[in-house]
Each structure stands twice: as C-alpha cells, then as structure tokens.
Amino acid sequence: MGNGTGIGRVRGLGSARHGAHHWLAQRYTAVGNLLLxxxxxxxxxxxxxxxYDSVVxxxxxxVVAVPLMLMVVSIFMHLRxxxxxxLEDYVHDKxxxxxxxxxxxxxxxxxxxxxxxxxxxxxxxxVVE
Numbered sequence: 280m281g282n283g284t285g286i287g288r289v290r291g292l293g294s295a296r297h298g299a300h301h302w303l304a305q306r307y308t309a310v311g312n313l314l315l316x317x318x319x320x321x322x323x324x325x326x327x328x329x330x331y332d333s334v335v336x337x338x339x340x341x342v343v344a345v346p347l348m349l350m351v352v353s354i355f356m357h358l359r360x361x362x363x364x365x366l367e368d369y370v371h372d373k374x375x376x377x378x379x380x381x382x383x384x385x386x387x388x389x390x391x392x393x394x395x396x397x398x399x400x401x402x403x404x405x406v407v408e
Contacts, residue, residue, distance in 0.1 A: 301360065308357035315350035335401055344402035351394035359387035 326333055362383050370376040
C-alpha cells in the first residue's frame, strides 16, 4: 500500500520523496526572477541616463543594491536547480554525475558570490576599478 509496485520496491525505484520540494523551489525562483528582472528593467528605464556615474550612484542606494543581490542569488539558484534536474536525467555514469554536480555547485555558488560581492563593492565604495 503506497510504495508503488512490488518490483519497484525490490529494485529501489520508488519515490525518493523530494521531487515536489525541488519542483516548487524551481517555480518560486522563476517567479522571483521574473519580478526582479521586471523591476530591474523598469528601474533602468526610469534613470535619467545610463552613463557609468548614474548607474554607480543608482546601485550605491541600499534600496537598489539589496534587490539586485537577491536577483543574482535567485538567478543562480534557479540555474542550479534546472541544471541539477538535467544532470540527474541524462548523466548515467555515477562518477561523471558526481563530478558534474560538484562542478555545477561550485559554478552556481561561486557565480552568486561573485555577483553579490561586485554589487556590494559598488554599493559600499561607489567605485569600480
């Protein structure tokens, strides 16, 4: 009762019971990405100019820097969730799957950290070299 077919239980092919959380997390990040990207687009269009000084001054405002950081983290989280599903579905060799997931995690966390660091540097110093 409840664990799929008998042969599925024997082979260990039943539900891992984590798919719904993963699916919801991907949908939540997609909605967040949509809203934050629209905010970014309309905010940039409302700037008086798109020259370097105007954009740096705009990013140095904490009301702008925090949503930008959230957007970067959300985009990289969404990327990681989507690529994880692709790797789980299409990479069948266990060693290669592990190595691919390791590289994906380093890329996603490193990219998000670099983006947040870049925004924080602009927000706190107002200068990019």
